[in-house]
Amino acid sequence: MPHQRFSDLDVLKFATWLVGTARVFLSPVEIVAQACERLTGAGIPLWRVRVGQRLINPLIGAWGVIWMRETGAEEYTVPRSVLATGAFTGSPFEHVIRTRTRFYRSLRDLDPIRDHPVLFELAADGSTDYLALPIVYGDGSVQGAAFTTDAPDGFSQAATALIEDLSPFIAAALEPAAMRRSAESLLRTYLGDGPAQRIAAGAIRRGDQIAIEAAVLLTDLRGYTLLSEQLPPHELLERLGQYQEIVVTAVRAEGGDVLKFMGDGVLSIFPVEGSGLEKASGRARRALEAALLQAEQIADLRFVGCLHAGSVIYGNIGSPDRLDFTVVGPTVNFVCRLEAVAKNANCVAVCSREVAACFPAATTRWLGTFTLPGIPDAQAVFELATPSRGLGAD
Secondary structure: OOOOOOOOOHHHHHHHHHHHHHHHHHHHHHHHHHHHHHHHEEEEEOEEEEEEEEEEOOOEEEEEEEEEOOOOEEEEEHHHHHOOOOOOOEEEEHHHHHOOEEEHHHHHOOOOOOOOOOHHHHHHHHOOEEEHHHHHEEOOOOOEEEEEOOOOOOOHHHHHHHHHHHHHHHHHHHHHHHHHHHHHHHHHHHHOOHHHHHHOOOOOOOOOOEEEEEEEEEEEOOOOOHHHHHOHHHHHHHHHHHHHHHHHHHHOOOOOOEEEEEOEEEEEEEEEOOOOOHHHHHHHHHHHHHHHHHHOOOOOEEEEEEEEEEEEEEEEEEOOOEEEEEEOOOHHHHHHHHHHHHHOOOOEEEEEHHHHHOOOHHHEEEEEEEOOOOOOOOOEEEEEEEEEEOOOOO
């Protein structure tokens, strides 16, 4: 039954706008904002609306749009860890997603025993009625949308019926953007931000590549072979995961891209772009130092870091039906060879002459010249001072 100020024709026009203009030309924030404004303009007493979307991402569990009558619409994210807590478990959103059915509750007579804390929070803020609906996508996944009002008498039956009638069209309008967001998140998770952006932009053919200048960071876990022999598989993977999370977090904080996990090695780049080699190398060094400091708080978690800078080939390699997006070239080969020098010299962090030239002399120490496998001439290698060890520490 349409709302008293929404004729059947108005509902049809609204639905057509959602699956037409809104779906094609508007962002999720704009879709939710304009839909809410149309509803309130027609007399539906919306106060707050939240549309949530589950996401395939190791860190972010969900994203969505929240609209409030006073401030408008904005995007939000939910950490994956929250989905395992009481904030989600037993909540109306979980009910909607699990059962694929609506959830309606007046917030004027809540029961502390059976009602979820989120409903009490909404009531304390002034909400009087709460309606949550499943938003079903074409792939069978179920998302959730919640609508609240602060009207003294809550929602009318006509208002809730109208919102429910429009929910499939809201799903149709939001699904393309949600699917793109999930695909992009999955690409970033497995490939890194830079490769994900390039692949999304169409760099998908074998041989699609560009030459860029970058600082390259390789980290490698100390004693990994011994750990793999001593620890049960689940403990080994947990230790490896701790180390990789520390490195990835530090690299991303400095604007770098983690391109590859090679056993216990992590390969990252910091593109020079317009910032200059010194700034790119500085970002790489700060990322390494931050990761080393974090690792020291975990017993027996030690790794080495190697830095070099230069031209790299950035793009797709592989077979016609199995591709990898990575960096290759002499710069990458060089930084990989530095790992053995670091371990043999008992250094935590080493770098090439090119990188050492970017830092004050007091923060580096010449280790000597070394013949590196696959590198034509003997190369100068420098130790980098780290916050906890300085230079030449045992």
